[in-house]
Amino acid sequence: xxxxxxxxxxxxxxxxxxxxxxxxxxxxxxxxxxxxxxxxxxxxxxxxxxxxxxxxxxxxxxxxxxxxxxxxxxxxxxxxxxxxxxxxxxxxxxxxxxxxxxxxxxxxxxxxxxxxxxxxxxxxxxxxxxxxxxxxxxxxxxxxxxxxxxxxxxxxxxxxxxxxxxxxxxxxxxxxxxxxxxxxxxxxxxxxxxxxxxxxxxxxxxxxxxxxxxxxxxxxxxxxxxxxxxxxxxxxxxxxxxxxxxxxxxxxxxxxxxxxxxxxxxxxxxxxxxxxxxxxxxxxxxxxxxxxxxxxxxxxxxxxxxxxxxxxxxxxxxxxxxxxxxxxxxxxxxxxxxxxxxxxxxxxxxxxxxxxxxxxxxxxxxxxxxxxxxxxxxxxxxxxxxxxxxxxxxxxxxxxxxxxxxxx
Amino acid sequence: xxxxxxxxxxxxxxxxxxxxxxxxxxxxxxxxxxxxxxxxxxxxxxxxxxxxxxxxxxxxxxxxxxxxxxxxxxxxxxxxxxxxxxxxxxxxxxxxxxxxxxxxxxxxxxxxxxxxxxxxxxxxxxxxxxxxxxxxxxxxxxxxxxxxxxxxxxxxxxxxxxxxxxxxxxxxxxxxxxxxxxxxxxxxxxxxxxxxxxxxxxxxxxxxxxxxxxxxxxxxxxxxxxxxxxxxxxxxxxxxxxxxxxxxxxxxxxxxxxxxxxxxxxxxxxxxxxxxxxxxxxxxxxxxxxxxxxxxxxxxxxxxxxxxxxxxxxxxxxxxxxxxxxxxxxxxxxxxxxxxxxxxxxxxxxxxxxxxxxxxxxxxxxxxxxxxxxxxxxxxxxxxxxxxxxxxxxxxxxxxxxxxxxxx
Numbered sequence: 073x074x075x076x077x078x079x080x081x082x083x084x085x086x087x088x089x090x091x092x093x094x095x096x097x098x099x100x101x102x103x104x105x106x107x108x109x110x111x112x113x114x115x116x117x118x119x120x121x122x123x124x125x126x127x128x129x130x131x132x133x134x135x136x137x138x139x140x141x142x143x144x145x146x147x148x149x150x151x152x153x154x155x156x157x158x159x160x161x162x163x164x165x166x167x168x169x170x171x172x173x174x175x176x177x178x179x180x181x182x183x184x185x186x187x188x189x190x191x192x193x194x195x196x197x198x199x200x201x202x203x204x205x206x207x208x209x210x211x212x213x214x215x216x217x218x219x220x221x222x223x224x225x226x227x228x229x230x231x232x233x234x235x236x237x238x239x240x241x242x243x244x245x246x247x248x249x250x251x252x253x254x255x256x257x258x259x260x261x262x263x264x265x266x267x268x269x270x271x272x273x274x275x276x277x278x279x280x281x282x283x284x285x286x287x288x289x290x291x292x293x294x295x296x297x298x299x300x301x302x303x304x305x306x307x308x309x310x311x312x313x314x315x316x317x318x319x320x321x322x323x324x325x326x327x328x329x330x331x332x333x334x335x336x337x338x339x340x341x342x343x344x345x346x347x348x349x350x351x352x353x354x355x356x357x358x359x360x361x362x363x364x365x366x367x368x369x370x371x372x373x374x375x376x377x378x379x380x381x382x383x384x385x386x387x388x389x390x391x392x393x394x395x396x397x398x399x400x401x402x403x404x405x406x407x408x409x410x411x412x413x414x415x416x417x418x419x420x421x422x423x424x425x426x427x428x429x430x431x432x433x434x435x436x437x438x439x440x441x442x443x444x445x446x447x448x449x450x451x452x453x454x455x456x457x458x459x460x461x462x463x464x465x466x467x468x469x470x471x472x473x474x475x476x477x478x479x480x
Numbered sequence: 481x482x483x484x485x486x487x488x489x490x491x492x493x494x495x496x497x498x499x500x501x502x503x504x505x506x507x508x509x510x511x512x513x514x515x516x517x518x519x520x521x522x523x524x525x526x527x528x529x530x531x532x533x534x535x536x537x538x539x540x541x542x543x544x545x546x547x548x549x550x551x552x553x554x555x556x557x558x559x560x561x562x563x564x565x566x567x568x569x570x571x572x573x574x575x576x577x578x579x580x581x582x583x584x585x586x587x588x589x590x591x592x593x594x595x596x597x598x599x600x601x602x603x604x605x606x607x608x609x610x611x612x613x614x615x616x617x618x619x620x621x622x623x624x625x626x627x628x629x630x631x632x633x634x635x636x637x638x639x640x641x642x643x644x645x646x647x648x649x650x651x652x653x654x655x656x657x658x659x660x661x662x663x664x665x666x667x668x669x670x671x672x673x674x675x676x677x678x679x680x681x682x683x684x685x686x687x688x689x690x691x692x693x694x695x696x697x698x699x700x701x702x703x704x705x706x707x708x709x710x711x712x713x714x715x716x717x718x719x720x721x722x723x724x725x726x727x728x729x730x731x732x733x734x735x736x737x738x739x740x741x742x743x744x745x746x747x748x749x750x751x752x753x754x755x756x757x758x759x760x761x762x763x764x765x766x767x768x769x770x771x772x773x774x775x776x777x778x779x780x781x782x783x784x785x786x787x788x789x790x791x792x793x794x795x796x797x798x799x800x801x802x803x804x805x806x807x808x809x810x811x812x813x814x815x816x817x818x819x820x821x822x823x824x825x826x827x828x829x830x831x832x833x834x835x836x837x838x839x840x841x842x843x844x845x846x847x848x849x850x851x852x853x854x855x856x857x858x859x860x861x862x863x864x865x866x867x868x869x870x871x872x873x874x875x876x877x878x879x880x881x882x883x884x885x886x887x888x
Contacts, residue, residue, distance in 0.1 A: 073705040073731070074645065074678045080588040080737030089546075089743055116539045125533040125751070131524045133721040133755065138497075168576055168723070171745040179612065180488040184592075200744040204587065237482065270482045297481040313541040313750030315576070323481070329488030335497055336608040337579040341749035342721030343533070347541070 086196050094411035095422050106454040108442045109422040115310040118358050124350035138334040140166025141345045147352040156288045163322050166340045170276050170304035170317035177300050178205035180329035181270050182237050189231045190240040193247050193429030211431040216397050219386035220248035222256040238270035244277040247429045247441040248395050249388025254287040261292050274302040277391035279359050282367045296322040309351040314344035366392050369444040376455040392444045403440050406465055414461045421454045494604050502819035503830050514862040516850045517830040523718040526766050532758035546742040548574020549753045555760040564696045571730050574748045578684050578712035578725035585708050586613035588737035589678050590645050597639045598648040601655050601837035619839040624805050627794035628656035630664040646678035652685040655837045655849040656803050657796025662695040669700050682710040685799035687767050690775045704730040717759040722752035774800050777852040784863040800852045811848050822869045829862045
């Protein structure tokens, strides 16, 4: 039998997905599982966007432009011009989700073996994209004690080598829910300019900032040739399955390279683009309501976590995630146990173990990411389960430790 | 300004797309351009598939399974079981177009620097996919004199090195319109087994075989662990813009690796999958009619080309392409001239220069690919233009040559 590739064998599975078999088994046993583990919002996609499918009046579902449909790009351009400074049509290409935007950006900006400095914890799939493109992720660890605020400029500069090509940020942050301030970003901008780096920022959660205003790196002066922004309708419009993302940059050479990769895959999904356009056209009241809903959940979740003994947390400023540190040694074992052993009224919860969001995995070993993608009613039940399970798990572990002592 | 990647700079543009600026300019001048250059059928997508958008009853456009929606995979499995031998659900994953299926297959089966033997001319974008994945394409040239039939087994074996990992075929062939016979494929199968290679076959034109029956490599006995098939709804159901393709293989290690790349991009487009399912459900009369229509065009086109002086051609057996060799020195110059200079009643044609389909480009220098993606009425006009243009162009070239002689 011919052998598959080593690089394929080496690709790691997403930590968010590695617990899926346990969840499946629990469900097969009739257990109800509350999913706090994934970034799949329960919020409805704008009704007008789904209704727009009824108006899809093409008789042939044809290929479109590789850079994306002009109609959609114009609407996105207007959105950017309303929310950040001047963006031209040629600065925006449509991609098949933010995933493809990240992939195209890495291939277009980096040669294999080059490095990108990135704060951890970060969105776990960045590891896969860096593997596929041969780009080396160089982490700068942020701490739960500061609510995962941006590490110091010095911490970034210490990681610079002659192979460093860029700094990569996720702002607002997945998995942290952090929001970097204008001041923090200006400090990063100085490094970027001084060392002539790209500044790549995943801004897909841009619409969910609860206390402070969002600062897009597109608005930082003098960085026109450095900045590449990753965006998507997935989270903002709760339309993950449409697979519509964007890459935005004023750097013509970057966009020129990206276009070549875009041409290779012919075009982004055409019906998804049709839906995306409808999302942007009628957005203001929708976005306001959605943000208010996430904010309610955020405050509730923080309140519950704050009251749990030994659980370290913080009030996330943005997005719909929170990282918490638990009074246990191994969060993966705990998350697995939740699915395989723990039941409360025939229910349990699924969370994402923290270590998958780090390259220095020991930093995340006691952490879990909770996504508040369930309504308050379900979140309440999920938190009741979490609180009870944590107590029982600690007792189980204490008991096991005692037993293992008594065997000595 | 930070430098973009060398690999991005080195990515070549699709030859099919390089003439686009000339076509755009012609259109801006009010010239009507008949597009014989692209594989975008004019045939309507099944009406039931487009109508199925009205039944899209989800309130949230959610992420789906990375391997594709089970509903769709079941329908595709049934299609395969009806048309080729037994295929299990686990042998089929949905991809974002055949493009992604090719990309995933290359990453999953090959490490960078490994080689694949491929008959040329081939689908030009294979060059881009091989570049992105670092896989080396090793061409075996087929000839228009045999209607681009499969090169001899010996020709393949001569290209074997210790880095050869696979043989890659496109059957039915783009850009040739060839169809490989069961006997030809069995000869390839012997090499594949003897040298323990993968056999990767792009079968996206499988439904358009006009004289002989289609032989899928999935039906070749004893190749279960060797065969990977690339498929798509784009051409068969004239739904290129849906971006729904498939990868089919009984090799569990291959599928396991592909799944990891699939998980990285989360899921294929969900609305496209909804449409795809409707395509398969109500297909038999649709496919029959579409095939009959392409067949009429094929016979007409062949008849016209046969009567043109100095034009070498053949009757394509499958797909909707024909390669022709013209009595000129530079087909790219001719195709450019058609767009920039030639007008007949305010109309002209666009064709794909042949050299872009070869790695040994000199073999294609006098060839063009014609896609019969227009109805007979338009094809008639396009062929009238072609015939007249070819005469005029030869006169222009002769005149230029004479002038250049007189300057000496």
